[in-house]
Amino acid sequence: MSAPTESLRVGMDLVSVEEVAASVDHFGDRYVTRLFTPHEIETCRTAEGPARGRGAYAVESLAARFAAKEAVVKVLRPVELQPDWRSIEIHRMTGGWCEIRLSGQAAELAAEAGIGELVVSLSHESTVAGAVVVGRCLQRERGV
């Protein structure tokens, strides 16, 4: 059997903060709960904002998390199935940095691709949010 080969995959994405804010305004919690995990929602909920609408969330943070999820999808390279957005969690650590936690379909895609590690960097300004994700793949070469 040949030795495993290591490779890197990179994904990045940009999201308009205003588009996310408009979606929160229009679709409310249904939009938020279809895309984000309870941890992500809790992380992005404003402390003293209104119960509904864009003021209820730090929409820049929601936009950055959506960009990160899309960047993860680009690393996973699904052929057909689009993994549930909530199977990709951007988990905020107590120190302030974020880690990616996969479950369900996203975890299956990562396992199939031999992706053992994913790291993410998030950024946002008032109008645009972005994320870069790097995945480390370890796969055994198949015979030619």
Next chain:
Amino acid sequence: MTVDETIRQVLADHGRLAVPVDSLSDDTDLFGAGMTSHASVNVMLALEDAFDFEFSEKMLKKSTFVSIAAIRSGVLELTGG
């Protein structure tokens, strides 16, 4: 409003396409026409509102929203049309 008219209205309102909806054929690739992944989520939610159903997990794939014809097929599957 017919199913096709409703789909086109949803795309006009939420698809953020780079071209007018009227210029799209039934088989035009909507992602190729400028619809982003985020916009496709809005289209999905707006279709659920318009037709009063919820897309099943197995239908949440890019091919379900790739064209007007594909969306119509999904809508008719869920509405029993």
